[in-house]
Amino acid sequence: MRPFAAWATLFTSLSASVLAQTQITVNVASLLQEIDGFGVSQAFTRAREFYETDPIPRQKGLDYLFSTETGAGLTIIRNRIGSTTNDSILPRSPGSPSGAPQYVWDKSDSRQVWFSQEARKYGVTTIYADAWSAPAFMKTNNNEANGGWLCGVTGRSCASGDWRQAFANMLVQYVKYYADEGVPVTHLGFLNEPDYVVSYSSMQSDGNQAASFIPTLYNTLQSNNITNVGLACCDSIGWPGQRTMTSQLVAAGMERYLQIITSHMYTGDPNSPMATRLKTWQTEGCDLQSRWCTTWYSNGGLCEGMTWANKLHTGIVSANLSAYIYWQGFEVNQFQAASYLVASDGKEVIPSGRLWAFAMWSRFIRPGARRVSSSGSVSNVGYGAFKNLDNSVVLVFTSNSGSAQNVRIGFQSFTPTSAIAFVTDNSRAVASLAVTLASNQVTVAIPPRSVVTVQLNKVIGPAPNPITSAPVSSTSALPLPTSTASACAINKYGQCGGQGWNGCTTCATGSACTVINVMYSQCL
Ligand SMILES: *[C@@H]1O[C@H](CO)[C@@H](O)[C@H](O)[C@H]1NC(C)=O
Numbered sequence: 474m475r476p477f478a479a480w481a482t483l484f485t486s487l488s489a490s491v492l493a494q495t496q497i498t499v500n501v502a503s504l505l506q507e508i509d510g511f512g513v514s515q516a517f518t519r520a521r522e523f524y525e526t527d528p529i530p531r532q533k534g535l536d537y538l539f540s541t542e543t544g545a546g547l548t549i550i551r552n553r554i555g556s557t558t559n560d561s562i563l564p565r566s567p568g569s570p571s572g573a574p575q576y577v578w579d580k581s582d583s584r585q586v587w588f589s590q591e592a593r594k595y596g597v598t599t600i601y602a603d604a605w606s607a608p609a610f611m612k613t614n615n616n617e618a619n620g621g622w623l624c625g626v627t628g629r630s631c632a633s634g635d636w637r638q639a640f641a642n643m644l645v646q647y648v649k650y651y652a653d654e655g656v657p658v659t660h661l662g663f664l665n666e667p668d669y670v671v672s673y674s675s676m677q678s679d680g681n682q683a684a685s686f687i688p689t690l691y692n693t694l695q696s697n698n699i700t701n702v703g704l705a706c707c708d709s710i711g712w713p714g715q716r717t718m719t720s721q722l723v724a725a726g727m728e729r730y731l732q733i734i735t736s737h738m739y740t741g742d743p744n745s746p747m748a749t750r751l752k753t754w755q756t757e758g759c760d761l762q763s764r765w766c767t768t769w770y771s772n773g774g775l776c777e778g779m780t781w782a783n784k785l786h787t788g789i790v791s792a793n794l795s796a797y798i799y800w801q802g803f804e805v806n807q808f809q810a811a812s813y814l815v816a817s818d819g820k821e822v823i824p825s826g827r828l829w830a831f832a833m834w835s836r837f838i839r840p841g842a843r844r845v846s847s848s849g850s851v852s853n854v855g856y857g858a859f860k861n862l863d864n865s866v867v868l869v870f871t872s873n874s875g876s877a878q879n880v881r882i883g884f885q886s887f888t889p890t891s892a893i894a895f896v897t898d899n900s901r902a903v904a905s906l907a908v909t910l911a912s913n914q915v916t917v918a919i920p921p922r923s924v925v926t927v928q929l930n931k932v933i934g935p936a937p938n939p940i941t942s943a944p945v946s947s948t949s950a951l952p953l954p955t956s957t958a959s960a961c962a963i964n965k966y967g968q969c970g971g972q973g974w975n976g977c978t979t980c981a982t983g984s985a986c987t988v989i990n991v992m993y994s995q996c997l
Pocket residue numbers: 557559560
């Protein structure tokens with residue numbers, strides 16, 4: 474193991490920097506929301522495509538998503554509970570709501586079982602299973618797509634009867650099948666964007682209609698002795714819509730049945746807390762506009778890593794989120810889209826700036842961590858502070874500043890004994906960064922347009938990326954990083970050119986910028 478404590482001690486003899494510093498103070502005893510983690514989905518055949526990728530790129534893809542050494546260290550996956558005749562565990566109607574259901578289980582679930590099992594090998598224990606719709610025969614429109622309501626919810630009845638209990642039974646059966654495969658589902662949802670009607674799996678609901686089903690689902694779990702699955706609602710298309718649904722759920726007394734309030738971000742990002750005592754998760758967000766890009770920062774576009782670094786910061790620090798989940802993790806030959814974090818052409822595997830934005834949080838702030846309060850602000854730099862279950866303390870700085878900022882961090886109810894720091898910016902991905910520890914204060918220079926993660930009192934790992942440059946020499950007192958284009962170097966597999974590319978075009982030693990197609994050149 475790398476003796477972090479030893480080389481941090483080296484810094485303690487350094488005198489304070491001569492550069493101007495902003496002082497902030499972290500109160501480690503003042504605990505805020507618990508962090509459950511960060512994650513992705515492989516819904517809608519993406520788990521199957523991942524599974525069918527050649528073994529070497531497949532393993533690289535898994536490492537990029539889940540490794541705390543070389544990847545993002547993600548800790549949550551979101552699976553889709555199928556509702557079509559070829560992916561539902563209840564493809565055929567039992568004739569009536571009280572008819573005997575003929576469940577079908579192929580032990581694969583479009584390879585989401587495999588994906589979940591692989592994630593578990595990296596220590597992932599949070600599995601959110603979510604239904605986009607009930608099967609067609611349980612709905613007002615007799616179709617699992619195009620909206621429609623679950624028969625029996627408030628204001629929606631069907632000639633075929635009230636299917637709420639049958640739907641609850643089916644969802645509980647799905648949880649049991651996963652348990653049989655060694656994958657305990659920890660969170661269960663039954664809606665996806667219920668305020669948006671689309672021509673694929675979708676089912677409508679408002680908060681009151683959800684409240685007319687939630688106790689049935691809760692009681693069905695209880696009567697099956699399943700007490701460790703938390704219910705989640707409602708995966709609204711955006712934060713404003715979920716606010717409305719949450720207020721209806723709270724008014725209807727649903728907080729006693731639910732564990733998590735869930736929302737997407739397509740019509741509005743999480744920007745301030747939901748009015749609930751429950752945890753809140755952002756369960757699906759992505760760039761639906763751009764082609765695949767690996768850019769960290771260029772012009773603030775939606776596919777850039779820095780953009781998602783800001784969304785993560787705002788969600789966790791300003792909106793009290795306990796989890797943040799991007800849409801998809803790994804996709805093959807989908808270079809027309811940026812709705813996922815890691816791309817492959819079937820041979821090479823390419824991480825995005827978005828992946829590294831997640832890494833700056835998820836590698837270091839582990840499930841069960843608590844956000845802690847702090848005081849002091851840094852010009853154009855947002856930050857959050859966290860206490861892990863192992864008592865290490867993590868600060869994540871998100872800088873939108875065009876120049877470097879020096880920050881000195883003091884603590885209440887905590888004594889820092891070692892400090893390490895990592896940076897992601899236009900030329901580095903989770904690379905070591907100089908940090909000093911002296912007189913119980915930690916000082917770090919935050920480079921422009923970067924995320925810097927500082928970890929205190931962490932003795933073992935996580936290691937920096939092996940592909941990045943060595944830590945800055947400990948003999949220089951807080952050098953401000955240079956940001957000249959010529960000093961840049963793209964890591965192997967990173968983007969170095971292509972139509973519209975404004976970023977660095979120099980590859981790190983050991984790789985060369987190679988034209989893949991007109992849109993995309995890569996360091997290989
Ligand atoms: C279900 O099967 C049909 C026909 O084989 C196919 O077109 C469709 O993509 C499948 N749906 C899913 C969700 O797998």
